[in-house]
Amino acid sequence: MKVIERKYLENLFDQLKEMGYDLFGPTVHDGAILYDQIESANELPAGWRDKQEKGTYRLEKSGEPSVFAFAAGPHSWKKFLHPAENLLWRAQRTDDGFKVLKDPEPKRKKAFIGVRSCELNAILIQDKVFLNGLAVDASYQALRKDVFIVAVNCTHPAGTCFCASMNTGPGATKGFDISLTEVLDGDRHYFLAESGSSLGDDVLIDISGHDALDDEIATGKKALEDAVGKMGRNLDTTNIKELLYANSESPVWDEVAARCLSCGNCTMVCPTCFCTTVEDKTDLTGQHDERWSKWDSCFSLEFSYIHTGPVRSTVRSRYRQWMTHKLASWIDQFGTSGCVGCGRCITWCPVGIDITEELAAIRNNQTEKTNQI
Amino acid sequence: MEETNYNTETIVADPMVPTLYRVENYVKETSDTFTLAIAPSGSAAEIKTAKQKQLDAAPGQFNMLYVFGMGEVPVSISASPAGGGLLTHTTRDVGSVTKALSALKVGDMLGVRGPFGTSWPVERAVGKDVVLVAGGIGLAPLRPVIHELLARRNDFGRVVVLYGSRSPADIIFKNELKKWKAQPGVIVYVTVDRGSTSWHGSVGVVTRLIPKIRFDPANAIVMICGPEIMMHYTVDALKQRGMSGEDIYVSMERNMKCAVGFCGHCQFGEHFICKDGPVFPYDRLSSLFRKPEI
Ligand SMILES: Cc1cc2nc3c(=O)[nH]c(=O)nc-3n(C[C@H](O)[C@H](O)[C@H](O)COP(=O)(O)OP(=O)(O)OC[C@H]3O[C@@H](n4cnc5c(N)ncnc54)[C@H](O)[C@@H]3O)c2cc1C
Ligand code: SF4
Ligand code: SF4
Ligand code: FES
Numbered sequence: 001m002k003v004i005e006r007k008y009l010e011n012l013f014d015q016l017k018e019m020g021y022d023l024f025g026p027t028v029h030d031g032a033i034l035y036d037q038i039e040s041a042n043e044l045p046a047g048w049r050d051k052q053e054k055g056t057y058r059l060e061k062s063g064e065p066s067v068f069a070f071a072a073g074p075h076s077w078k079k080f081l082h083p084a085e086n087l088l089w090r091a092q093r094t095d096d097g098f099k100v101l102k103d104p105e106p107k108r109k110k111a112f113i114g115v116r117s118c119e120l121n122a123i124l125i126q127d128k129v130f131l132n133g134l135a136v137d138a139s140y141q142a143l144r145k146d147v148f149i150v151a152v153n154c155t156h157p158a159g160t161c162f163c164a165s166m167n168t169g170p171g172a173t174k175g176f177d178i179s180l181t182e183v184l185d186g187d188r189h190y191f192l193a194e195s196g197s198s199l200g201d202d203v204l205i206d207i208s209g210h211d212a213l214d215d216e217i218a219t220g221k222k223a224l225e226d227a228v229g230k231m232g233r234n235l236d237t238t239n240i241k242e243l244l245y246a247n248s249e250s251p252v253w254d255e256v257a258a259r260c261l262s263c264g265n266c267t268m269v270c271p272t273c274f275c276t277t278v279e280d281k282t283d284l285t286g287q288h289d290e291r292w293s294k295w296d297s298c299f300s301l302e303f304s305y306i307h308t309g310p311v312r313s314t315v316r317s318r319y320r321q322w323m324t325h326k327l328a329s330w331i332d333q334f335g336t337s338g339c340v341g342c343g344r345c346i347t348w349c350p351v352g353i354d355i356t357e358e359l360a361a362i363r364n365n366q367t368e369k370t371n372q373i
Numbered sequence: 374m375e376e377t378n379y380n381t382e383t384i385v386a387d388p389m390v391p392t393l394y395r396v397e398n399y400v401k402e403t404s405d406t407f408t409l410a411i412a413p414s415g416s417a418a419e420i421k422t423a424k425q426k427q428l429d430a431a432p433g434q435f436n437m438l439y440v441f442g443m444g445e446v447p448v449s450i451s452a453s454p455a456g457g458g459l460l461t462h463t464t465r466d467v468g469s470v471t472k473a474l475s476a477l478k479v480g481d482m483l484g485v486r487g488p489f490g491t492s493w494p495v496e497r498a499v500g501k502d503v504v505l506v507a508g509g510i511g512l513a514p515l516r517p518v519i520h521e522l523l524a525r526r527n528d529f530g531r532v533v534v535l536y537g538s539r540s541p542a543d544i545i546f547k548n549e550l551k552k553w554k555a556q557p558g559v560i561v562y563v564t565v566d567r568g569s570t571s572w573h574g575s576v577g578v579v580t581r582l583i584p585k586i587r588f589d590p591a592n593a594i595v596m597i598c599g600p601e602i603m604m605h606y607t608v609d610a611l612k613q614r615g616m617s618g619e620d621i622y623v624s625m626e627r628n629m630k631c632a633v634g635f636c637g638h639c640q641f642g643e644h645f646i647c648k649d650g651p652v653f654p655y656d657r658l659s660s661l662f663r664k665p666e667i
Binding site for chain 1: 386387388389390391393395414441442443444445467468480481482484600626627628630631633634635636637638640642643645648660664665666667
């Protein structure tokens with residue numbers, strides 16, 4: 001493990017730029033932490049922290065120099081790997097029909113700086129969907145290729161976080177090239193850096209710093225351990241798949257449906273939600289067609305439409321579909337939960353619906369039923 | 374911007390990019406149903422690759438058919454090139470894309486992606502009685518099975534085809550039904566929901582025929598394709614006759630945008646209908662089947 005003082009963090013940025021990477025990281029915009037292209041460590045959200053609760057998100061000044069002292073914001077890295085809108089191909093009329101044209105995939109290499117452990121797990125989950133299935137998603141593959149990941153171990157979880165319950169954090173254990181733990185210790189501000197790949201080794205070697213001392217390692221470790229206790233939520237995953245499969249007719253679905261606006265915010269902010277629809281955009285001449293894929297949400301009525309009508313016409317069935325997919329059927333489909341405990345869906349739900357509370361309600365209802373028998 | 378013309382033999386397989394086909398033959402089956410026989414278009418090499426792909430298509434599989442500017446829909450293969458003829462689809466015009474498909478003429482171009490999904494268990498049926506139960510357009514996805522059963526007639530026991538249609542005018546594949554009926558050891562029953570003055574056949578839902586047919590429930594494979602409610606009652610009637618759910622196969626339908634497991638639209642419980650289906654042994658679905666709004 002290597003210690004990089006705050007002033008040398010810029011080395012990491014320079015190094016990656018020199019290797020031809022475009023850098024992306026957290027920035028402050030419109031009162032939230034958003035992921036955007038950045039050039040320098042000085043653009044990181046120094047001195048900001050977030051307050052998150054059901055239906056609320058607030059950034060405030062912490063008075064401290066930390067640059068990663070916040071949890072997940074409304075953006076996730078999926079916006080770069082699985083963009084909200086993606087041109088699949090274009091078609092153009094010809095004399096005797098039409099031809100299909102595919103634009104080349106972008107070739108610039110990307111480095112993601114400040115990827116939380118929950119988000120890293122979300123990326124690995126989307127890898128399973130788009131790369132390890134029956135077919136390979138060519139667009140995703142092109143965007144995912146050559147991504148350099150600088151993970152940040154999370155020492156400042158939010159009130160809506162529960163990655164510890166989902167086994168996806170707060171420390172990054174796999175899937176990164178370099179991981180950083182930010183430490184503020186008296187006057188000192190440094191990062192404990194660990195390499196997770198040979199490429200990570202190469203980058204770290206050239207950055208000014210020293211081999212971590214035992215007490216530095218211990219300080220970082222403690223900060224991470226303390227983080228577990230700072231999480232505002234937890235979710236009991238015991239027999240979760242069986243629980244949800246057995247409770248498809250739970251009265252809890254009716255209760256949550258009475259509050260849910262079916263707005264789909266939860267699916268848009270979720271870093272693992274992958275559903276898309278396709279749209280044809282024809283121009284006025286009728287000579288060109290563009291076929292786009294776009295994020296879609298299982299909360300929309302059209303999502304399940306077949307010519308006899310929508311399969312899931314009630315909000316109850318759509319919320320049930322979303323939560324049962326996230327927490328149960330995902331396990332059958334991809335061998336992992338579809339939830340990484342990032343808390344975004346709780347924070348960004350306009351009416352404050354909380355997946356951890358709803359699951360607990362289903363569990364309680366089931367327990368009551370069992371006790372009655 | 375530099376662009377690649379994607380309809381060339383050298384392409385990396387992007388499963389979302391269609392192959393170009395042309396309509397070779399158009400048969401109007403009924404007032405709202407039509408059959409398109411199509412062939413790949415392009416250079417000799419492109420045609421060869423495209424043909425190879427569809428030659429492996431098994432009965433029960435489907436393709437995504439794209440009409441320029443209109444969109445793309447899943448349609449089952451209703452005759453497979455494996456039988457020596459052209460790739461064929463039979464479609465009912467129910468909405469915007471199927472209407473656009475119906476408006477295509479011989480020589481017109483369309484895009485094809487596929488074949489996708491699971492197939493009917495023809496090999497499992499060898500040495501057994503085979504009962505096919507179709508409702509409406511559901512006869513189309515079963516037709517390649519009938520072709521194969523007839524081509525290898527001695528491999529199978531009794532062959533029974535039960536077909537329910539809304540009315541006599543809605544019956545598809547009329548001439549073929551007659552031909553099948555004429556084969557030795559093949560029973561074909563057609564029933565309609567509403568009869569007409571010239572209709573002398575059976576009237577009533579197709580499930581009502583199940584108690585009457587002769588087959589060995591202990592040594593049979595049943596394949597059902599039709600509206601979910603019809604498949605539900607058919608399974609009930611077959612269970613009454615002592616069939617076990619593992620020998621009954623159904624073909625499911627859900628909204629589909631990609632056919633390869635990316636878009637999430639076709640989920641039915643833990644199953645993706647596009648890749649785990651559309652054909653399932655009934656036992657795999659029994660806990661979900663007919664559960665409202667799954
Ligand atoms: C595996 C599979 C095989 C099929 N095989 C056949 C076949 O052999 N013959 C046939 O006539 N029909 C078949 N269908 C149904 C056919 O796909 C729909 O009738 C068609 O999608 C309707 O599209 P539309 O644009 O004309 O209708 P609209 O009502 O305008 O539909 C709008 C959109 O909703 C979706 N949609 C609507 N109905 C369905 C549906 N039933 N299934 C899936 N998506 C739907 C489509 O994305 C469609 O573009 C099959 C469906 C599936 C899933
Ligand atoms: S379901 Fe909610 S908590 Fe879980 S990964 Fe998605 S947004 Fe995060
Ligand atoms: S749970 Fe909340 S965010 Fe999700 S669809 Fe319902 S109201 Fe919208
Ligand atoms: S049709 Fe897209 S996942 Fe099945």
